Amino acid sequence: MRLENILALSKGSLLGDPSVSIFESVVFDPSKVKRGSFFVAYSPEDIAEALQNGAYGVMFDKPTQISDSEVAWIKVENIDSALKKLLRFYLLEKELQVFACDPITLSLSRMISTPANFCNVEGTMQEIWEKLWPLEKKSIVLFSPTLTDSDIFIEHSQLIRAQEKTITIIEQTLFETSFIHNDTFYERQMLSPFFIPYLEHLLFFFTFLRIPFQIRGFGKMAHFIPVFTNSRLESKEFGSSDRVVIFEPLLELIDEQIDFLDAQASWAKIIYLVPESMRSSLTIGVENIFFYRYSEEVLSILQSKVFHFALVGGVDKGILNPSRSSMKQLELDF
Numbered sequence: 001m002r003l004e005n006i007l008a009l010s011k012g013s014l015l016g017d018p019s020v021s022i023f024e025s026v027v028f029d030p031s032k033v034k035r036g037s038f039f040v041a042y043s044p045e046d047i048a049e050a051l052q053n054g055a056y057g058v059m060f061d062k063p064t065q066i067s068d069s070e071v072a073w074i075k076v077e078n079i080d081s082a083l084k085k086l087l088r089f090y091l092l093e094k095e096l097q098v099f100a101c102d103p104i105t106l107s108l109s110r111m112i113s114t115p116a117n118f119c120n121v122e123g124t125m126q127e128i129w130e131k132l133w134p135l136e137k138k139s140i141v142l143f144s145p146t147l148t149d150s151d152i153f154i155e156h157s158q159l160i161r162a163q164e165k166t167i168t169i170i171e172q173t174l175f176e177t178s179f180i181h182n183d184t185f186y187e188r189q190m191l192s193p194f195f196i197p198y199l200e201h202l203l204f205f206f207t208f209l210r211i212p213f214q215i216r217g218f219g220k221m222a223h224f225i226p227v228f229t230n231s232r233l234e235s236k237e238f239g240s241s242d243r244v245v246i247f248e249p250l251l252e253l254i255d256e257q258i259d260f261l262d263a264q265a266s267w268a269k270i271i272y273l274v275p276e277s278m279r280s281s282l283t284i285g286v287e288n289i290f291f292y293r294y295s296e297e298v299l300s301i302l303q304s305k306v307f308h309f310a311l312v313g314g315v316d317k318g319i320l321n322p323s324r325s326s327m328k329q330l331e332l333d334f
Helices: 003-010 044-052 079-090 103-109 125-132 193-208 251-264 295-304
Strands: 013-015 025-027 037-041 057-060 072-075 097-100 118-121 140-143 167-172 177-181 184-189 225-228 244-248 270-275 289-292 309-313
Touching: 003 057, 003 072, 003 079, 037 044, 037 079, 044 057, 057 079, 079 125, 103 140, 103 193, 118 125, 167 193, 177 193, 193 251, 244 251, 251 270, 251 309, 270 295, 289 295, 295 309
Parallel strands: 025 037, 037 057, 057 072, 097 140, 118 140, 244 309, 270 289, 270 309
Antiparallel strands: 013 072, 167 177, 177 184, 225 244
């Protein structure tokens, strides 16, 4: 990576008059710096170690003391913004095929084995850089605009979706599914049938683009999270009680999950707890929906109601942990 390109793309200011003009690598961990590295200093405290290990350049956005005039010191307004501009430029030559999807599909893709030329991207700017930078040319990238700034990529397409059903459900509960795909039987997968349509589109996407994949089993999803509890809201083992609190952090999914629960558990007593900000957007009967302004209100509502399933939107499942029951009040952004 050339110094002149870094300066032009990042809009950074070069401090000093270094003789160096090119860097061997971009490094975020000072312990991994080698002679010739360009070090990105999120924390000024890491700079001394990076210099000791041979960094030729340092990017920073916080007050920093310039200690070596031979090093290229580049001050930027914001490191994340600067890295995004650099990455956008350097990804051009990789000719990546980039596809956008929803957060659930992205989460499912991380649970399926795929080759190195397929990459799913999410996380901090540093994590995104470290995933995308080593990719080979013409690799395939999947990301969610909900989680990752799409401006990182020059262009992207929407996920290719299945036009017909390719998954046959053999047996299901609200939180487990046994199904067949391509004549392979997957028994008692820890995957709610709620996620099956998303999985169907993902597997079709892999097949359409000829990306080899292997389903080894599904872990815990970060959506539609079931916590089995007793009457005191104490967490119990999976499947060991008939009182389940389901947490969904992404409010955009609440409507779809309400429809799913109404269809799949019509026999059950179901209540819904959502932020006050959603009052005008939901049309379900007032007898089973409750609005809260603060996360602490959720516990009070759950403790005062009788239910088989309670769907809670916008609150972390940690509120059921007694050690966190005194968490600070958090007013929702309306």
